[in-house]
Amino acid sequence: MGRRKLEIKRIEDKNSRQVTFSKRRSGLFKKARELSVLCDVEIALVIFSSRGRLYEFSGGKSLVKILERYYGQESEASKDDTEAVLSLTELLHMVQSRVEEPSIEQLSLMDLEKLEMQLAAALYRTRARKTQLVLETILTRQEKEKLLKAENDVLEREIAAMEKNEDYGSEMGTGLMSNTENLGHHHLPHMQTLMLLP
Amino acid sequence: MGRRKLEIKRIEDKNSRQVTFSKRRSGLFKKARELSVLCDVEIALVIFSSRGRLYEFSGGKSLVKILERYYGQESEASKDDTEAVLSLTELLHMVQSRVEEPSIEQLSLMDLEKLEMQLAAALYRTRARKTQLVLETILTRQEKEKLLKAENDVLEREIAAMEKNEDYGSEMGTGLMSNTENLGHHHLPHMQTLMLLP
DNA sequence: TCGACTATATATAATTG
DNA sequence: TCAATTATATATAGTCG
Numbered sequence A, B: 001m002g003r004r005k006l007e008i009k010r011i012e013d014k015n016s017r018q019v020t021f022s023k024r025r026s027g028l029f030k031k032a033r034e035l036s037v038l039c040d041v042e043i044a045l046v047i048f049s050s051r052g053r054l055y056e057f058s059g060g061k062s063l064v065k066i067l068e069r070y071y072g073q074e075s076e077a078s079k080d081d082t083e084a085v086l087s088l089t090e091l092l093h094m095v096q097s098r099v100e101e102p103s104i105e106q107l108s109l110m111d112l113e114k115l116e117m118q119l120a121a122a123l124y125r126t127r128a129r130k131t132q133l134v135l136e137t138i139l140t141r142q143e144k145e146k147l148l149k150a151e152n153d154v155l156e157r158e159i160a161a162m163e164k165n166e167d168y169g170s171e172m173g174t175g176l177m178s179n180t181e182n183l184g185h186h187h188l189p190h191m192q193t194l195m196l197l198p
Numbered sequence C: 001t002c003g004a005c006t007a008t009a010t011a012t013a014a015t016t017g
Numbered sequence D: 001t002c003a004a005t006t007a008t009a010t011a012t013a014g015t016c017g
Helices: A014-038 A063-074 A088-098 A109-138 A141-168 A171-182 A190-196 B014-039 B063-079 B088-098 B109-138 B141-168 B171-182 B189-196
Strands: A042-048 A054-058 B042-048 B054-059
Touching: A014 A042, A014 A054, A014 B014, B014 B042, B014 B054
Parallel strands: none
Antiparallel strands: A042 A054, A042 B042, B042 B054
């Protein structure tokens, strides 16, 4: 589709090969995008030019994500017995006991899945904690005071509720409990909860 | 490009979505093939239909090879702002030595950032390796057979070479070594992995 | 190198059998 | 359900600034 028919074989002229690459590459990406939207499918497309430059497209998710999803379907069943989130120490012990020569090349697919989940969890906790520390540093005194005041209000109301409970029984108590829950205030770490949010 | 212009949004009618998927998929593959030949570039194309069926194309090298290169580049890029990527063992030791009281609460902000980067890198490598394994699993039987055949050829030639070597010396031997490398046959476990998988 | 610009070649949506 | 068949819409090879 051009002024003349083009044989499908390597274009020898370096210049027009580059031009054709540029044109057809964008055409291919466009087609891939359209297909992924029209038909609601996941597409990953990776191109290396002869000079080693990387071009990639992925419909919706990253290539890794796309393949993870596929793999996820395969291993839904085996996911159930995965343990809850482990502590860092437990993570270390788990990985260490599992792998004699702990090179990633040696791990089985199932091991990799578990390791991935543990790493992801550890990474999440690390980032959350970091965010918390950063926010603690950054918050202005005023904001801290505001938060402290809110904290105090909650505490005061709890105390008041407790006093009332002693008079009228426990009905009111549960009501206030869920009230404090709504304020994100389980066992005092109001501040922490707020700061853990992205 | 058909009887009428088609808006690029999900086709709701299930039937025509399937028909369009089939047509455009083959069109996309054709374009990818043409581009890889015309411009002498490496292309990897992976599609998952909504029903989880896999369609893949690779031009130039095998899909796994191309994606290995892709991962290589990706981790090259993310390497810059990190110190060198640690091995799993090194990561474990670093974390362990840092955390006496193994609670994440005890780490300093700088420690957390380093830990975060290491965890992210480890997670990335884990996912990349997992993807590679998954890809190896879902390769079509034909590809597996092709690989097996290549493997057999290599082994046969190696045996032939060994026999020759006994007669003529070692020159022939090194030549064959690099030949097997070109067939994507580094340190043998590639095939072992393939053969062990379902 | 880099866009526009066509004249053609291709791709494909709808139709048909 | 399909495989052909059109009638159109798109993609793009070569050309010109």
